[in-house]
Amino acid sequence: MNKLSWLQKNLVISIPITMVIALIYGYFNDVSYLKNLIIPLTFLMVLPMMINLPIRKVFEGGDLKVQLATQFINFAITPFLAFAIGLYFFPDNHYLVLGILLTGLLPTSGMTISWTGMAKGNIPAAIKMTIFGLLLGSLLTPIYINLLIGENVDIDMMKMVQQVVIIVLIPLIIGHLIQRALIHFYGMSHYQEKLKSKFPPFSTLGVLGIVFVAMALKSKTIIGSPILLGQILLPLVLLYLANFLLSTIIGKLLFKRGDAIALLYGTVMRNLSIALAIAMTAFGEEGSDIALVISLGYIIQVQMGAWIVKLTDRIYGKPAPSVAEDFVHMGIFSLHQDDTLRQAIQLLSEEKIHSLAVLDNQQKIQGLVSMEQIIDSVADGADLDNPLSVLPLTNALLVDLQQPIASIVNDMxxxxxxxxxxxNKKGEVEGIISGLDILEYLSRK
Structure with missing residues (x-):
């Protein structure tokens, strides 16, 4: 798992290395058998990403303006910009045009959320952008491709729609069911703290696998004409730069810092994983040409994402003081007030935690019970089958997601x-902040 995590954190290195290895391997070997790996690698790439997608965030309001602006850029501007750039650079190769178009058609990726967080942007808005972009992109991609380039490329619309369903919608449903099952069996806090981080490295492995297949299948063409890589990289760089400039200007003119950063990452970052999967499964032999363009897009996207984080303060100014939302541990270990002392001991032991929340019949928090309180109760002869309601609970200090850290420290x-x-705003428990979290935050300042 450590090696997979390294690959995920170092995409700027791991993707070019994968490409070079694939080119060498594909040039000296018969790689036709690699086509059989496309579907398995596609699911390995997409499903882990879907498991961690917090779909419930879609139903939280408060940022309609930035959501509409983001999707307007994503579907009313970027696809046509990508198509125009593709036609200008590749007037005689419609499959390379289609590669540029697919890159511009599918917005946002899992890194949209991560990079928005690194740049101190509006993470809830970025989450919604990712989900809306994924769903709208899946629905509109077959339509856009058919309208813009259908006359020049042999497209089986039913097959493309079928592949979108297989690649996006089915993993989305399965991933959500797996997420809900994990939360049901292990609890939100265990899922957030110990399970959630295990999935992205497998998605990265799928990405590298698909990139390897795409490059290996085109290796003889690329090595025979190395200038082709430069010819493809130039229009991709122009597409990303144009998108960056447009989104930056709109963000600075219309939105506050947090929303502007979310808009930037929600439009500049493309869902290359889904685009790559569609290219490799829906277009037969020509899919490798399309996939070559998208694979090279990873090199630009990873570099651009990292540089934007470094330049964020220069572009948008310094972030506002940190609030609870910036470092809360989502989810909380809890039991019902009618659960027993024995169940509390078991949960504390299994999760290696020091305290848990006790909820009433309306799922409202009644207080906290700590390891020390339980040990004292047992020492006083308490029956392990007594309900938690008989214990003297510690009052829980409640804070809002938007409460500044300075205020939280003073409350502590x-x-x-x-x-x-x-x-949250509805009074529902979102998570917990400990003194250790505050110390870790202060150590990074």
Whole structure:
């Protein structure tokens, strides 16, 4: 797992290395058998990404303007810009044009959310952009391709729609069901803290596998005409730069810093994984030409994402003071007030935690029970089958997601409480902040 995590964190290195190895391997070997790996690698790439997608965030309001602006750029401007750039550079190769078009058609990726967080942008808005972009892109991609380039490229619309369903919608449904099952069996806090991080490295492995297949299948063409790589990279760079400039200008003119950053990453970052999967499964032999363009897009996208983070403060100014939402541990270990002391001991032992929340019949938090309180109760002769409601609970200090860190630190000092429960606007528990979280945050300043 450590090696997979390294690959995920170092895409700027791992993707070019994969491409070079694929070119060498494909040039000296018969790689036709690699086509059989396309579907398995596609699922390996897409399904882990879908498991971690927080679909419920779609139903939270408050940022309609930036969502509409983002999707307007994504579907009313970028596809036509990509198509025009593709036609200008490749008037005689419609499959390379289609590669540029596919790159511009499918917005956002899992890294949209991560990079928005690194740049101190609006993460909830970025999550919604990712989900809306994925769904709209899946629905509109077959239509755009047929309208813009259908006369020049042999397209089986039913097959393309079928592949979109197989590649996007089915993994989306399966991934959501797996997510809900994991949360049901292990709890939100266990999922967030210990399970969620295990999936992205497998998605990265799928990406590298698909890139390897695409490059290996085209290796003889590329090595025979190395100038082709430069010819493809130039229009891709222009597409990304144009998108970056447009999104930056609109963001600075119309939105606050957090929303502007989310808009930038929600439009500049493309879902190259889905585009690559569609290219390799829906277009037969010509799919490798399309996939070559998209594979090279990874090199530009990873570099651009990293550089935008470094330049964010220069472009948008310094971020506002950090709030609870920036470092809360989502989810909280909890039991019902009618659950027993024995169940609390088991949960604390299994999860190696020091305290948990106790909820009433309306799922509202009644207080916290700590390891020390339970040990004291057992020492006093308490029956392990007693309900938690008989224990003297510690009052939970509640803070809002938008409460500044300075205020949280003062609350901790005032109440001598170093584990704080974070709630959303509806009063629902979102997660927890401990004194250790505060220290880790301060150590990074």
């Amino acid at each position: 000092k005032r109440t001598h409480t170093y584990k704080i429960v974070v709630t």
